[in-house]
Amino acid sequence: MAVTIFFAALVIVAFLIGIRLMQSPHTALWGNRLGALAMIFAIIWTFIATGRGSFSLALIYIATGSVIGLVLGQSVRMIHMPQTVALLNGFGGAASALVVWSAVLGYAGEGAEMLFWGTSGLALGIGVLTFSGSVIAVLKLQGIAFRKPIQIIGHGHILRIAILLAVLLIIFNMGFLGLYFGQFMTLIALLGLLAGFFMTLRIGGADMPIVISLLNSFSGIAAAVAGLAVENLILVGTGALVGVAGLILTRIMCRAMNRSLLAVLAGFTPGAHEKTLPAAGSTPSPKPDTGTPTEAGKAESTTAENTGTETEKPEEDLEEAAPADKISEKDLPGLLKNAARVIIVPGYGMAVAQAQIAVRQLLDALEEQGKDVKFAIHPVAGRMPGHMNVLLAEAGIDYDKLVDIDTINPQFAHADLVIVVGACDVVNPAANAAEGTPISGMPILEAEKAKNIIICNLDEQPGYSGVDNLLYEQPHVVTLWGDAAQTIPRLTAMIGKE
């Protein structure tokens, strides 16, 4: 007993130190390796401690799983990381469900306690839910099926009833102490599958970071509860760690989108709503009306702004100032030449366009001119927490150029130029300016405050939220519609030429 506790504590402390090392990119690699080492140790220790039965057979299964896992891990591309993690989550959840399932078959009729029956029912339900939810998430992310959020009639009711019934059955399973366990457990498993399916079915693309974090948490909770059922301390502690990590990330993601977890799970997809934002009358922002571009009032105040804040602006701008007061594509070479401080705002659109390498080349060209370039990373950029950082790191961009939202926001006001690549909602000032839109109150990257902005998005369509981007019409913004893999090289080509 004492030995068991000692080794369990040892493994969990090793995991904790591993996570501690993950706090810095310098040491994170060793943190991960320490975790892997502790895992191998835990497996060997379990081999020794259980000490009977079919060793060689178990080894074959472990080797099989390892090979499949390594091949999978080696073959996936970074842009597919969200579905990879979702898939592995699903496997973890399913494994925990199977562990309690086979423990139940082993214990059946041996007069196990209430704790055993309660926790095994619970672990089965959560594990199975994690599995089916993850499978749907993978199908969505991979674009195989259910790409659009799907909501059937009575969706919420089905989900709630399934969960409620499953909870009742878990309680029954506990109360009956294994009587009818076969029926109870089968029903719990079916309801769990159903709940995971319906929970994920109506999730839209940009809400994926939240769901993946949540499923990650569930896979940990399933392991912890399974650990309670089979009385395994390492399982309990490690499962709790994963559960907490998933919950922390879920909370961070929800905050970054200003959405409540319940709203996401309840299938409140903002895109489905009416565009509640009228173009005019919603602008506490310093810029004039976003309404019709021909308005006289707009022309005046814009001119004032141009002369006021942009003293070193290229002369091309003054030449063609008359009808279109907005800066245009003609001004791009001048903008790029005169900017000393540049912030690039990448969004998932950049990844979809496979424009990371193009962005890297743009960065190199800008730095060659002695410009200071940083990347502003919104927490929900991408399809899982921190996804954008990985995509940019893959393109060979140093991580010390990747700056998070809180650090970069005060710097926008000092930036000469912001280049937005495939990002919409995360730079939309409507989040601050307008009430009652799906993104109102969502923390955004304050690109608006920069002197000039170049937007390289695919088209004028609003982002996931369905809210029109107030930036597009502003006078200090140039929009460059089209595939970022083509528009970004155009910008790069302009640098260094007059």
Add this chain to the structure above:
Amino acid sequence: MLYAMIIILLAAALLGYRVISAVPPLLHTPLMSGMNALSGITVIGALAVFTAAPEGSGGWAAAALVLAMINVAGGFWVTERMLRMFRGGKREGEVKEIPWQ
């Protein structure tokens, strides 16, 4: 055993909360895939029930072993690959630092 389990559950959750909260957003994806690998710890539960399984009921536990091990190996390996890509430091000081404030 019950007390030991409850204590370890709470301790892991509390300490985990502190350590995990301090991981910067930069590393959230590797953090998640690493934690994902840890959730494959259920492999040791699978191992225990597999070796203890009565005749003919080892199939479920065997499936659990394979699935959990895919989770462990895949999770740690993608995390390793990702973290190898994270490079820092200015190269040959070609970039002039300009004060931002």
